[in-house]
Every structure is written in C-alpha cells, then in structure tokens.
C-alpha cells in the first residue's frame with residue numbers, strides 16, 4: 054500500500070476533508086496574491102482575499118468584490134483553478150472517503166456505487182477518482198465549447214469569447230457561482246440557450262457523483278445486473294421535485310409582482326433558472342432584490358436544503374430532507390418503517406437526518422441573531438438569505454456581502470466552510486462508532502404535547 | 503358509566519379537544535356580543551369579534567382591539583369567563599384525555615400522574631379534574647387578592663382596584679396575556695412586586711398540570727413512595743433552563759441597546775420578565791419594538807418552543823424541545839438510547855418529537871411566506887414574531903396585529919388554534935395506532951451528506 058494512501062487512511066473522514074480544505078484555502082490565498090493577479094491600482098485587503106478564497110474553494114460564489122474589476126485574465130485563470138480545487142477536488146476526495154468509510158463500517162460500497170467490483174483495491178479507487186475527474190473536466194469542456202462558439206457573436210475576439218465561455222462553464226459546473234460579467238447572468242436574461250446550457254451544467258455538478266457514475270454505467274450498458282442504488286433514486290427524485298416545486302412557487306409568488314410585465318416564457322425561465330440556481334448554482338438572470346420578501350424567504354428555505362450529498366453543493370442535502378419528509382409521511386400513516394422504492398431506510402440514517410436538521414437550524418438561528426447584532430442596519434430577510442446561501446454554498450445574495458463587517462464576513466466564511474464540509478461529515482465520524490450502552494434503565498413515557 | 507363519559511370516550515383525543523374548542527369559541531362569540539358588552543358607540547365587526555374570541559379561548563392574548571377602550575366592565579367579566587374556558591377548561595380536558603389515552607395505549611397513568619390510585623374509575627377522574635379546577639381557581643384568587651390589596655394605592659375605589667387585580671391575576675394565571683391597562687404591564691415597569699406576582703402566576707399556569715399535581719402530592723407528603731415522574735423532571739428542568747437562557751441572552755443582546763440607560767436591576771427584571779412571558783404569558787413591561795432585531799428573532803425562537811405540555815401554553819412544548827436536544831447530545835456521543843434521570847426515553851417519543859418539530863417548522867415557514875405576500879408592507883421580523891407568538895399562544899406582538907388584513911387575521915387565528923390544540927394532539931391519534939407492516943424490504947443505506 055502506498056504510504057500516502059496509508060497516511061490518509063488514518064485520518065477520519067472529517068479530518069481528511071477539513072485538512073484538504075485548509076490546504077486548498079491556503080493555496081488559494083497564495084494563488085490570489087501572486088504578482089499579476091490584480092488589475093493595476095487595485096488593492097485587496099487580507100480579509101477580502103481570504104473571503105474570496107473560502108468562497109471559491111467552497112464553490113459558494115458569495116463575493117465581497119467585483120471579480121471583473123479586480124482580477125486580470127491571469128487572476129481569473131487562478132480563480133478557475135481554485136474552483137477546480139474546490140469542486141472537483143471535493144468530489145474526488147468525497148469518493149475516496151466514502152470508499153474508506155464503506156470499508157470501516159463494514160458497508161459494502163457496491164451498495165453505494167454499483168458499477169465497479171474491484172474498488173477494494175487501491176487501483177480501483179484511483180481509477181474511480183480518475184473517472185470522476187475525467188467526467189467533470191469533459192462536462193466543463195463541452196460546456197465551454199458550446200458557450201464559446203455561441204459567445205463569438207457577442208465578443209470581438211475569439212480569445213475573449215473563449216475566456217467568457219470557459220469561465221462560465223467552470224463556474225456553472227463546479228457550481229462556483231462567480232461571474233466575470235460584473236452582473237452574474239443578468240445580461241443573458243432573455244437568452245434561453247445560454248440559460249439552458251448553464252442549468253444543465255449546474256445540475257450535473259449538483260446532482261452528486263454517484264448519480265453521474267451510475268448514469269454512465271447505466272448508459273454504457275456493460276453490466277447486465279446493473280440497478281440504480283436507492284441513494285441515486287432518492288436524491289434524483291428529491292432534486293427533481295425541488296426543482297419543480299421551486300419553479301412553481303417562485304412563479305406563483307412573483308406572477309403579479311416582479312414578473313407582471315414579463316411574457317409567459319420569460320417568467321417561466323426566470324422562475325426555473327432561480328429554482329435550479331438555488332440548489333447550489335448561485336447564478337442569477339434577474340435582480341433578485343426585486344423579488345418579494347416571501348420569495349426571498351422561500352428561496353432561503355431552498356438554499357438551506359441545498360444539493361445532493363457528494364456533489365459540489367452544500368446545505369443539509371437533498372437526502373436529509375427527503376428522509377425527514379418520508380419519515381413524516383410514514384409517521385402520519387402510523388408506520389414505523391420507512392419504505393420506498395422497495396427498500397427500507399435504516400434507523401441510523403433517520404437519526405442522522407434529524408441530527409443534521411436540528412444542528413443546521415440551530416446554526417442558522419445562531420448566525421441570524423449574531424449577524425443581526427453585528428449588522429444592525431440590514432434587514433433580517435437579507436441576513437437569513439445570506440446565511441442560508443452561505444450554508445447551502447449557493448452564493449446568491451440580496452447584495453449585502455460587501456457591506457458586511459469583518460465579523461460578518463468571518464461568520465459567513467465559517468458557514469460556507471461548514472456548509473461545504475457538511476454537518477454530516479462531523480456526525481459521520483461519530484455515527485460510525487456506536488458506543489454500546491453498558492446498562493439499561495427502565496423506560497418511561499413522557500408527555501410530548 | 504355515565505352516558506356523557508361514554509360519549510366523550512368514543513372521541514379520539516384530538517376530536518375531543520377540537521370539539522371543545524369549537525364549542526368554546528362559539529360560546530365566546532356569543533358572550534362578546536351580548537348587549538352591554540361594548541362601550542357606548544363602539545362597533546366591533548365580526549372578524550375582530552371572532553379574533554378576540556379565538557385569542558381568548560386559546561389564551562393567546564393577541565388583540566386587534568384595545569380591550570379597555572372597547573369593553574365595559576361587564577364585557578371584561580365576560581372576557582375573564584372566556585379565559586377560564588380556555589385556560590382551566592383545557593387543563594381539565596387535557597387531564598381527562600390523558601387518562602383515556604393512558605388506558606387506550608395500555609399505559610399505566612400512574613407513570614404520568616403518580617398520586618392517585620383510583621384514577622381508573624370515573625370518580626377518580628372527576629376528582630382529579632375538580633382538583634385541577636380548584637387548584638387553579640385558588641391560584642387565581644390568591645393572585646387577585648395580593649394584587650387588589652396592592653393596587654388600592656393606585657386606584658380611587660376598591661372596586662376599581664379589585665377589577666384590575668382580578669383581571670391581571672386571571673390574565674396571568676391562564677396565560678391569557680390580555681390587559682385592561684391599554685398598554686399591557688408597561689405601567690408596572692419599575693414595580694417589581696407586581697412583576698414578581700405576575701411571573702409566579704404565569705409560571706404556575708405554564709408549567710403544566712401534572713407538575714402542579716405532583717408538587718401538591720410531594721408537599722402534602724401523604725404517599726411515602728412518591729417520586730416525581732420523568733415528565734415532571736424533564737419539563738421543569740427545561741422550563742427552568744429556558745427561563746435562565748432567555749434572561750441571559752436578552753440581557754446580553756440589549757445591554758448596550760435598549761437597556762443601556764437602565765439600572766442593573768431594571769435591566770435584569772426587564773430581561774427576566776420577557777423571558778418568563780415568552781414561555782406563554784404574553785405580557786410585557788417594556789415597549790418590545792425597542793428591542794433589537796436579534797432579540798426579536800431570539801424571542802420568536804423561545805415562543806416557538808412554548809410552554810409545558812398539558813399546560814395553558816402552546817408551541818412545540820418544552821418536552822418536545824428537550825427530547826430533540828437530548829437526542830442530539832446522545833447522538834453526538836454515539837449512543838443510541840437517550841438516558842436521563844435514570845430512565846430511558848422511548849423511541850416512539852423521539853419520533854413524535856421529530857414529527858412535531860418538522861411539522862411546526864413547515865407551518866411557520868408556510869405562514870411566513872403567506873403573510874409576507876398578504877401583508878407586503880410588514881417586515882419579516884414582525885411577521886415571524888407574530889406567527890411564533892400565535893403558534894406559541896404567547897400573545898406578544900411587535901404591534902402589527904390590528905394592521906393585518908382579514909386573510910392575515912384568519913391565518914393568525916388558525917395558528918393560535920393549532921398552537922393551543924397542539925400538533926401532537928393530531929399526531930397522537932395516529933401515534934397510538936401502529937400499523938403493523940405486513941412485509942419487509944431489504945434495508946439499504948443512503949448517503950446523508
């Protein structure tokens with residue numbers, strides 16, 4: 054066994070992921086302070102530089118500065134590298150950790166990723182990671198090519214079109230959410246082609262690598278006994294339902310408000326795009342401060358849920374949300390077991406979901422109170438939106454990011470970090486080791502209501 | 503068996519409680535529209551009359567009108583009767599239902615209320631209910647006497663002092679939260695005697711009848727084998743911790759804000775009183791719109807948690823909150839069983855807590871979005887405060903109640919009703935009947951994060 058492999062294996066998953074992120078953030082701060090990164094005359098102080106690094110590594114996209122006015126083309130190239138470190142890096146590390154955890158808790162990983170039979174070996178793991186990196190780079194490249202060709206009509210030179218196309222594709226696929234247009238995707242508000250490409254890229258990044266790998270296995274049709282894992286079914290269904298509900302609710306809430314002068318297709322695309330984007334993408338095609346407060350609250354809830362586990366997105370994750378809903382439905386029916394897709398959800402996963410949800414709610418509540426004290430002039434709506442956006446590593450903002458105090462920026466950085474690493478990663482290290490209770494007490498009922 | 507007893511016994515708990523409330527609301531609307539109830543020249547439209555009835559029966563105290571400027575002394579007497587219907591009525595009914603449920607689910611009610619051995623019999627139940635009513639009327643009477651004697655120094659006539667004292671005592675003990683001063687307890691901002699009496703009365707009403715009965719049994723010292731039930735221990739501890747945390751946090755958040763010109767004891771009492779009041783009391787000694795947004799959010803969270811089960815208060819209830827926290831602590835420690843006070847919490851109670859919390863969060867979220875659409879001029883902070891105040895049947899408000907649209911008033915009425923009946927009552931009817939799953943599917947793990 055290779056010594057690096059053995060060294061990493063000694064780390065708990067959360068240690069591995071946290072170490073990776075600290076390293077990646079340190080590298081990012083370095084890259085963003087190389088000579089030639091900043092445009093002439095632009096000064097970026099340390100906290101803003103750190104904020105940009107954390108935001109890029111966590112592929113959130115909240116930004117305290119205007120990227121296109123701050124960085125040179127070289128700087129933008131560095132930013133793209135950082136997005137890859139964040140987006141693709143975590144996917145690979147995620148796979149790695151999952152396979153290790155799979156072994157540690159005696160779980161056969163074939164249940165999770167049902168394609169390859171030799172994942173127990175180092176070469177199997179390496180092959181899988183190479184496959185993930187190759188797959189995501191391929192997606193980014195296709196996106197970049199399509200957008201570049203299309204953008205040539207808007208830009209004078211091919212290299213300018215290519216820079217725009219490549220950055221847009223990387224930012225969408227890694228769900229980075231940064232923009233070099235200076236106003237996100239608002240210039241493409243009526244350009245459905247660009248929006249569709251972007252939405253596809255965002256979804257491919259946010260749907261989770263097991264889904265991508267299983268889809269590939271399914272399409273390649275090599276394995277006759279192939280079936281989609283329960284995980285893939287649940288996360289894809291939840292993702293789809295969230296997109297649908299998101300679109301319908303935004304449309305309903307804004308129809309007579311900010312959408313009232315739009316054509317039906319314009320309104321539909323605006324609703325759809327922001328529904329997709331609130332999973333984790335963070336790009337906008339519309340000035341979202343024009344949305345009503347109700348829509349802002351609703352989008353905060355969507356961002357809080359976030360994207361699939363083992364994807365580039367954050368939040369409590371789709372499966373956590375799905376299990377909570379499934380639990381509620383089953384409980385209301387008087388059933389003790391959660392059955393779906395001819396499978397039963399294990400009790401420990403139900404417990405994990407609850408732990409994540411309760412912890413996340415406390416975190417958001419605590420952060421809201423803290424920010425409302427440190428930023429007394431900002432509305433609670435904008436604060437909650439910013440917090441859920443950071444925790445969901447989404448990156449949409451009601452425009453308050455650059456106004457935040459240093460304390461506020463630090464808190465948002467922590468939230469981006471926690472959102473990206475995932476509360477469950479912390480709980481996982483614990484969840485694996487079940488302390489056997491040595492003695493039992495008599496059970497006693499408690500009045501709940 | 504008495505036919506009424508048999509008839510009520512056929513109802514599920516939620517049917518019994520809901521029926522009681524509908525009846526009580528109907529009676530209240532009748533009482534508040536008797537001739538001589540309104541002051542001369544005052545007109546109250548139907549929705550405001552209904553709102554006042556629902557608010558009084560649910561002992562919430564949110565009010566769309568100024569009580570002292572709307573009702574005559576006779577009207578105020580009617581309001582006090584309605585508060586008794588709401589506060590004491592539900593305590594008695596609660597006992598009754600609990601004893602019935604205890605039997606239905608094969609639970610020995612001695613585990614819940616550990617004093618009387620003949621509760622199986624009708625006379626045992628009736629005795630218990632009479633004891634509750636007697637106990638609460640006694641508390642109200644003592645409160646009224648103390649306040650009346652004290653108030654004689656402020657009012658010209660004894661009858662005026664008695665009216666003020668009696669109403670204040672009834673409003674505090676039933677946690678009704680209404681006032682006839684026109685500005686809640688703000689006139690007593692510096693009167694710690696009145697505040698202490700009121701806090702005692704509020705706590706006695708909100709701590710739950712099993713606690714009161716067990717306390718009485720403990721103090722009377724008749725039963726040598728008496729021990730406090732797990733329920734009483736958990737709910738009292740949680741209640742105490744919430745009071746303490748509430749006081750400390752409000753003090754910390756407002757120390758340099760609205761409290762900055764107060765003396766230490768004034769600041770302490772203001773923080774303490776609103777911490778007590780946010781459990782369910784709803785009275786204020788200070789213009790709470792002067793609190794910072796952060797404090798408002800924090801108080802919303804406190805009101806969302808609410809009071810003890812089987813008390814005059816609402817919300818998700820202290821035990822629900824306590825079990826969620828205990829679960830989180832135990833989960834983080836890697837334990838599967840929740841052990842506390844040398845007892846184990848049953849899995850079904852953990853599930854119930856989760857179901858209540860998730861449902862309550864959805865309800866608050868939905869109501870927030872709905873109200874922010876129907877009342878576009880109001881801030882989300884004020885809306886969330888109003889909603890959690892209604893759901894927690896607390897009755898504090900940032901002053902928006904009377905400004906609400908008819909839709910808004912209706913939604914708040916529903917929330918007060920649901921908060922008072924309790925989500926768990928709905929879930930309880932289901933929770934009792936556990937449908938045996940006929941077939942089992944293989945279990946499969948799902949990635950949570």
Ligand SMILES: [K+]
Nearest residue numbers: 113230335447
């Ligand atoms: K993002």
Ligand SMILES: [K+]
Nearest residue numbers: 562679784896
């Ligand atoms: K109240």
